[in-house]
Amino acid sequence: MLSTTSQVLVRNKELFETGKWLFVNPPEADIFSALSNADIYGFHQFFDVYQQCPNNQKHVFEAHYPIEQSEGKLFDGAVIYMPKSKEHASLLIANMAACVKPNSNIFLVGENKSGIKSADKLFANVSQRINKIDSARHCSLYCALLENTATFDIKSFIKYEDIQVSKTTCKIAFMPGIFSAGALDPATQLLIENLPEQLTGNVLDFASGSGVIGCFAAKNNPGINLTLCDVSAVATYCSQLSLSANNLQGKVLASNGLAEIKQKFDTVLTNPPFHTGIKTDYSVTDQFIKQVKFALGPKGILMLVANRFLPYPDIIKGSLNSVSTLAQTSKFSLYRAQK
Template sequence: MLSAPSQLLMRNADTFVQGKWLLVNPTDSQIAQQLNNPDLKVFHQYFDIYQQSCAAGKSAQHIFAAAYPTDQKFDGAVIYMPKSKDQAKMLIANVAACLNENASLLLVGENKGGVKSAAKMLETIGSQVNKVDSARHCALFGAQVDKPIKPFDLTKWQSEVDISVGGLNYKICSLPGVFNHGSLDLGTKVLLDNLPEIKKGRLLDFGCGAGVIGCYLGLLSPESEVVMTDVSALAVHCSKESAKLNKLNAKVVASNGLMDVQGKFSAVYTNPPFHTGIQTDYSVTENFISQLKQYLTQGGSLTLVANKFLRYSELLEQRFSAVSPMAQTTKFTLYQCARIK
């Protein structure tokens, strides 16, 4: 079933029948086929929807990247409103640089997801912004590009963040839309400040974000092979840049959960996600925990930090013989898990 924003687009399907259109971060994998425009291209920053969309057909129509290449030009584009307003501003700047003169740029999203702020954001590229349609608690805003558009350079949106945690000082690359953009998350701080001795071998940072945990592991255990993985192209880009900043030879993998991760690990470390877009969603972490057995070596361990309201202890005890709360704050619990069943 189409998401509510996609259903709103389908109410206006005639708009997208002709011309070269770019669809940005759709929240489901069926909308590209249903719009039925052979010149439609789809830009994904999230690997799960990208994979599902490619599997649904016409994989050449889809691209997974942190930024869309601006050498391609379109007659119009639709951006699905992201959770982060700064990410929305970055996407508008990127996509506007891909549009022909007087092209249309539209933003669609749920009212509770902040789409009402789209009108002000679109004023940066068009002198007149219109509310095109609204239904199913969603809205569609549009503008014609009639203002000067600057060339887009992703590096201009990057920031270098100084991290001081667990006895180490190092730098991290961050971008709008990456988890806890521009600062150290308190849960990650609890994990790294209370980390037991790091095992040697292959180490996995699951849901790596900007690479804070993965770079810490690489700096403290340079002889180990560090792998970082995330569903977000922005996170993958930042983790690669963070590894370069710290002169680390880490491997960064785009993956929907553990699906695209290869091999086994002596230890896994994670501050796992519990949101999908604006929705609370525990399924990613629940699937991760249930699938972990095939990714851990004999004697392998899991170190996981989570908000205290997320009751993962029972799920962890179903999979591990030894589950110990290593540290607790008013908001977070750090679990050390060993002897997988």
Template sequence: MSLSNPSQLLLRNEDLLQSNSPLVVGCPDSDFFSHLQAAAPMAKISSYQVNFAQHQSIASRFSEQINCVFSEHYQSEVKHDLAIIYFPKSKKEYQFLLAMLAPILADNAVILVVGENKGGVKSAEKLSNEYCLSSSKIDSARHCILYEIIFNNVASEFNLAQWYEHFIVKVNDLEIKVASLPGVFSNGELDNGTQLLLEHLPKGISGKVLDFGCGAGIIGSYVNKVNSNTEVDMLDVNALAIASAKQTLALNQLKGNVFASDGLSNVQGKYHAVLSNPPFHQGIKTNYQATETFLKGIKKHLNKNATLTIVANNFLKYAPIIKAEIAPCEQLANVKGFAIHHCKIQ
């Protein structure tokens, strides 16, 4: 397996990887940990992920040798002397990570931040000011930059609750209270695609419902509030989204089952309705594979007469996949660049 460009840049600076207790945050490459073990053979290595697929890839290979954590909140009794952060997809999420990690960093710990130029990594030094004794650009190659930041030992207590953004969305005169952590899709507002989907939901939804790629849980919460006879499952690959969806359900005094899944990997049983505003970005890159795999695998989880309804940018050619893999597909709406695709199992 080839290493990503950020990982290759890190390994060009192998001397910086020497430490006793390194913490690697958001690494997309399980192979990187083999190189890290070779560079620091006596180190007690930890991996922290908010991406369930990446966590599984690493944990399946190294769980007996490395402390592998998947959670919305990393906590540790170990003080890490090195943190390697792969710059996340949003600047606010990077600030969230720094605030969360500060209490578990050793005095004068080194923070290595690496990322692609197009992904916002150039702002890392400025965004790190609150926790920075000194910083410097170490290397750049393969359209990536590596920064070294020396921790200033300012470690105020981290309170996860303070990082939720609360807002209200209104659809068809019904209000949903939403809680969203940094980095979660459509943080702080109702996106146009989800709004269009909720305005064109099938009538009379009942029974078991799956919200695939739930984000902050708006779709599943809305469906459960409108249709009290539904039993809603929500899944996402992102730990921050899962925590947000659980909080959204609680704010609206609703019940639902929220869980992590890499696509349909943890989905069991069958549903009467499946709804989704599926993601088509992985980090800063466009990626349709997850949604196409979902559409090709969901039929075995649909009951007879079940419905599938998704919203997508109207340039995405999902309708032929739905027709080929599930059932004849109709378009319920096509507005402002978004289309609603709907089918029913016969």
């Protein structure tokens, strides 16, 4: 079944029946078959939806849409699904403003509770002609007319922060769309503060985000074989930038859960997600915990930090042995389990 945001677009499908369109971060691939126009392309920052799309020649999985692909063949319009943060929306709008022809429309669709009612402010840098097109299913659809194609530089949206934990400092890259962008969140700090004094072998930073856990693990243990994975293209992009900024080596993978993980690990480190878009969603972490035993080698270790109220210890016990609580704060618990 289509999401409510996609249902609003189908309600207005006559807007997208002709011309070459770029749809940005739809929450499901079915929207491309629900519209009759065969000249609709997809730009995806989330690997799970990208994998669902049958014709990858029309779909791009990147942190930002590569402008060089659209030179000489700019789009007639773009549709952006409202992301979780307004800063992320501003990045996507700026990117799309460089991908459409002059006098083209950029649409923004989202749930009313998502922040979409700030559409006028979000479009202010690229357009002064913004209209609300539709409101239905607790969602809104806005349209902005761009008179001129803009320029876009992804570097203007990247910020580096020096993060210090104990005696170690890492330079970490952040972008809109990254969890806890620009700062070290308390749960991740709890995990880093309690990393083993010596890590060896293959180490996985699951749901790596900006790569901060992996960078601290590798900086304090330069001999490890580090892998970082995340479902988000923005996250894998920032993880690679963070590794480079600290002169560290590591493999960075896009993966829906552990699906793309093929090797065995001695240690898996994670501050796992509990949101999908703006909605609370524990299913990704539940599935990860149930599958992580297949990614761990003999006597492999899992270190997972999470909100204390979440029932992860019981789920971990169903997959791994000897679960213990390494550290706690008033809000978070750090668990250690061994295969």
